[in-house]
Amino acid sequence: MPIVVDIDVMLAKRKMSVGELAERVGITPANLAVLKNGRAKAVRFTTLAALCEALDCQPGDLLRWEPEETADPDRTPAAEAGSRG
Template sequence: MPIVVDIDVMLAKRKMPVGVLAERIGITPANLAVLKNGRAKAVRFTTLASLCEVLDCQPGDLLRWEPEPNGTVAADDRTDGIGGVSQRDTVGRAGP
C-alpha cells in the first residue's frame, strides 16, 4: 500500500508505550495495532486529530505516501467517493 504509517517513529521519539497512546486517544490497543501496522483501510479524522494532539505532531508526521513500484492502485484500495469506505474498514474512537 502506498500510504506508510509512521506511528512507531513518533512513539519512539516521545518514548511512549503503545498501550498509553491507545488509552489516551480512546481506542483499543488492537485497533491501534491495526492502524500502526498499516493494515487499516481508513482512519477517522477525529482519531487522526487525537493522535496528533497526544503525540504533539502533524498528520504528515504520522502518514506519508510512497508510490507503488508499478504505479498502480489495487482494486481493493479504491473507493467510490468519500463515503465509499465501510465502517468495518475504519479505525476510530471507542464508543458506547
C-alpha cells in the first residue's frame, strides 16, 4: 500500500505504549493496532486529529506516501496510457 503509517515511530519518540495512546485517543488497542500495522482501509479525520493531539505531532508525522513498486518496470501508468490509444 502506498500510504505508510508511522505511529510506531511517534510512540517511540514519546515513550508511550499502544495501550496509553489508545486510551488517550478513545479507541480500542485492537483498532489502534489495525491502524498502526497498515491494515486499516480508512481513518477518520477526528481519529487522526486525536492521534496528533495525543502525540503532539502533525498528520505528516504519522502518515507518508510511498510509490508502489511495479513488478514490470516497463509497465508504468504513463506507458499503459500511451498504449491505449
